Amino acid sequence: MxxxxxxxxxxxxxxxxxxxxxxxxxxxxxxxxxxxxxxxTDYAPEPTHPGQDWAGSEIAKHEGIAPGGGAPSLLASVHGVDVSSHNRNVAWSTLWKSGVRFAYVKATESKSYTNPYFTQQYNGSYRVGMIRGAYHFATPNTSSGAAQANYFVDHGGGWSKDGKTLPGALDMEYNPYGSVCYGLSKAGLVNWMKDWFRTYKKRTGRDAVLYTSTRWWKQCTGNSTAFGRINPLWIPRYGSSVGELPAGWSFHTFWQYTSSGPTVGDHNRFNGAYSRLKALANG
Incomplete structure (x- = not known):
């Protein structure tokens, strides 16, 4: 004792x-x-003007490039558009007649906003015969990557093997609400995206597309090579050539070559023949 x-x-x-x-x-x-x-984590408030944010809405502002470049001359490519709520109800039959064969539609932003025109845009493009997909406008300072990926899948960003649905896309560009890199470190942003992509694949079985510009990628991720071998690249550059790619990618999958055109929406080219676009949709 x-x-x-x-x-x-x-x-x-x-x-x-x-x-x-x-x-x-x-x-x-x-x-x-x-x-x-x-x-x-002390997250920022939810976005206040998500209807004004779309794929490329911040690119021209920060990179000093005028919207509306000339149409590229590519032999093996497919014409497409991307739209969001600022395009409202889209005349899909008109776009189809002009040669548009695929569309990406903004579905969500952060984990509080859904595009009020999503049904008309997503289903309308499908009904006229287009291959279509949904994209998420990321705000990494408002919630975790997993939370935003789940919100995206739950509000239109899922995938089905029907031959006409592209894998979802993550829109990573300049912050419309403040610090261009969302107040995160380079490693912090890379980890946030890994969380988002990992969650999306767990929910859908597909590796999502990444939308980003080379200049933003260099500035905010340190030109990370973490995603180039897995995630297809959708790159904005308004002009006659796609230009330098972010580190890790040897080729692009989608090219947003103008932010305006003779018909509604930003205009894009798929880097390949229509059969390869269908293969991407089929997984």
């Missing part, structure tokens, strides 16, 4: 643990290390 000497009380373990936890939190805050305090 152990007898404690009078006047030598045992230090309370709970008090020591509390002090240690406080010290760890302070050190984590000062050094930026993952720890008790650093594990809590």
């Amino acid at each position: 152990t007898v404690r000497r009078s006047g030598s009380p045992r230090p309370p373990a709970r008090s020591l643990a509390t002090v240690g936890g406080i010290l760890l939190a302070i050190i984590s805050l000062l050094l930026g290390l993952p720890g008790t305090a650093a594990a809590v």
Whole structure:
């Protein structure tokens, strides 16, 4: 039997643990290390004008390129468009007659916004015979990658093997609400995207497409090579050539070559024949 000497009380373990936890939190805050305090993410508010955000809406503003480049001359390519709520109800039959064969439709932004015209745009393009897909406008500072991927899949971003549905796309571009890189570090943004892509594939079985510009990619991810071998690239560049690609990709899959045209929507080219576009849809 152990007898404690009078006047030598045992230090309370709970008090020591509390002090240690406080010290760890302070050190984590000062050094930026993952720890008790650093594990809590202070997310920004939800977007306030998501109807004004679409694939490429921030590219021209930040990269100083005028919308409306000349149509590229490509032998093996398929003409497509991308649309969002700012295009409202789209005349899909007119686009089909002009030669448009695929469409990407904005479905969601963050985890609070859904495109009010999504049904008309997504189903309308399908009904006239187009191969269509949905895309998500990312705001990595408002919620986790997994949360936004789940929201996207739950609100139109899913995939089915029907030969006419493209894998979903993640739109990564300049922040319309503040810091161009969303206040995240380069590694933080890469990890956020990994979380999004991992969750999307778990939900749908498909590797999603990535929409991004080379300049933004270099600035905000340090020209990461983490996605080039897996995720098809959809690149915006308004002109007669696609230009330099982000690191990790040796070729592009989609090219948004103008932000306006004779008919509604941004105009795109699929880098290949129609049969290859159908193969991408089929998975």
